[in-house]
Amino acid sequence: MTPTSLSTPALLIEDERFKRNVARMNRQLDRLGVPLRPHLKTVKNIELARRMMADHATGATVSTLAEADYFFAHGIDDLLYAVGIAPGKLAEAAHRIANGMQLSLILDHPDTARAVAQAATEHETDFQVLLEIDADGHRAGFRPDDPSLIEAARILHGGGATAAGVMVHAGGSYGCRDRDCLVRMARQECDVAVAAARELRGAGFGAPVVSVGSTPTALFAEDLTGVTEVRAGVYAFMDLVMTGLGVCDIDDIAISVLTEVIGHRKLEGQAIIDAGWMSLSRDRGTANQAIDRGYGVVCDEIGRLLSPEVIVQATNQEHGILARRDGESLDLGQLPIGRRLRVLPNHACATAGQFETMWLIGADGQAIERLERCRGW
Numbered sequence: 001m002t003p004t005s006l007s008t009p010a011l012l013i014e015d016e017r018f019k020r021n022v023a024r025m026n027r028q029l030d031r032l033g034v035p036l037r038p039h040l041k042t043v044k045n046i047e048l049a050r051r052m053m054a055d056h057a058t059g060a061t062v063s064t065l066a067e068a069d070y071f072f073a074h075g076i077d078d079l080l081y082a083v084g085i086a087p088g089k090l091a092e093a094a095h096r097i098a099n100g101m102q103l104s105l106i107l108d109h110p111d112t113a114r115a116v117a118q119a120a121t122e123h124e125t126d127f128q129v130l131l132e133i134d135a136d137g138h139r140a141g142f143r144p145d146d147p148s149l150i151e152a153a154r155i156l157h158g159g160g161a162t163a164a165g166v167m168v169h170a171g172g173s174y175g176c177r178d179r180d181c182l183v184r185m186a187r188q189e190c191d192v193a194v195a196a197a198r199e200l201r202g203a204g205f206g207a208p209v210v211s212v213g214s215t216p217t218a219l220f221a222e223d224l225t226g227v228t229e230v231r232a233g234v235y236a237f238m239d240l241v242m243t244g245l246g247v248c249d250i251d252d253i254a255i256s257v258l259t260e261v262i263g264h265r266k267l268e269g270q271a272i273i274d275a276g277w278m279s280l281s282r283d284r285g286t287a288n289q290a291i292d293r294g295y296g297v298v299c300d301e302i303g304r305l306l307s308p309e310v311i312v313q314a315t316n317q318e319h320g321i322l323a324r325r326d327g328e329s330l331d332l333g334q335l336p337i338g339r340r341l342r343v344l345p346n347h348a349c350a351t352a353g354q355f356e357t358m359w360l361i362g363a364d365g366q367a368i369e370r371l372e373r374c375r376g377w
């Protein structure tokens with residue numbers, strides 16, 4: 001199979017760029033002296049996961065139990081399920097732990113801790129639980145000074161589960177506009193995590209794990225003293241949101257969607273491609289950045305930018321509308337029906353999540369391997 005023979009839309013991963021992105025994160029964490037626990041929700045594939053973990057990680061992070069099962073079946077035992085545990089999933093989690101998976105959970109509410117404690121007693125399972133801490137008001141987590149943090153740890157302990165430590169995800173870093181903000185967010189993520197672990201230890205809990213991470217904060221952290229692991233995932237593929245944040249260059253984006261021109265809107269000076277939101281996703285992560293990239297930036301078949309101006313401006317389910325950001329007409333002579341193009345997406349995880357398989361593309365532009373992607377929840 002080569003890109004020219006692939007049916008479109010197809011998900012492509014540039015091997016050289018993937019390799020470069022992985023090496024960059026490894027260098028950064030080697031410098032900081034902290035191990036990686038990569039978030040595998042981006043790649044959802046064992047070959048790429050092994051390359052992310054080689055020599056740098058013993059455990060990984062997942063966002064679904066389906067990912068946990070898939071990676072466990074391929075030999076990765078130590079898995080952090082980094083979405084607040086739904087009480088309804090505790091029996092399933094206990095079952096996996098009984099089968100040898102070292103599955104850790106996260107939670108951020110005393111009532112969830114109660115449910116975990118009850119399930120620990122019921123299933124005779126010593127659940128290892130990280131207490132999620134909110135560093136920036138972005139999403140979930142105990143505020144670091146919230147007394148219910150210690151209360152949750154006590155409840156867990158009372159039911160025979162373990163408060164193994166804390167975890168923070170500085171999702172607020174995705175809203176940064178400059179380098180100083182990224183450095184500050186990384187500092188804040190680390191400080192909040194270390195302070196919360198100190199609180200737990202002060203209350204008599206061991207709390208050995210201090211887990212932080214997002215791609216922007218991992219790459220812009222200057223010091224991670226007190227942190228025991230870093231979770232990052234999107235760094236392996238990178239995307240336009242990361243480019244907009246100044247975390248990477250457009251040439252670092254390893255992921256793209258191969259598509260074909262299927263129509264022209266002559267009056268509007270626009271072209272139609274066979275990649276709509278079903279393949280690109282509805283993610284509009286660049287909408288609030290300095291440069292709004294629509295649903296993605298358009299490259300030629302071998303990945304060279306047509307022009308930073310040419311974007312997928314609108315999408316239907318299976319149609320994408322190509323247009324220029326400046327409102328000028330496209331040169332439709334350069335976009336004949338049947339021309340193959342690649343679209344660089346806003347959000348790698350969301351776009352990759354639309355596909356069951358992806359194609360690894362070698363330096364010579366040829367597809368070298370078909371990779372499966374795990375699916376479901």
Ligand SMILES: Cc1ncc(COP(=O)(O)O)c(C=O)c1O
Pocket residue numbers: 039061082083169213214215216231232233234235
């Ligand atoms: C809990 C948690 N940890 C780590 C990550 C990885 O961050 P990134 O996607 O920026 O690499 C995510 C991403 O959403 C996450 O939700």
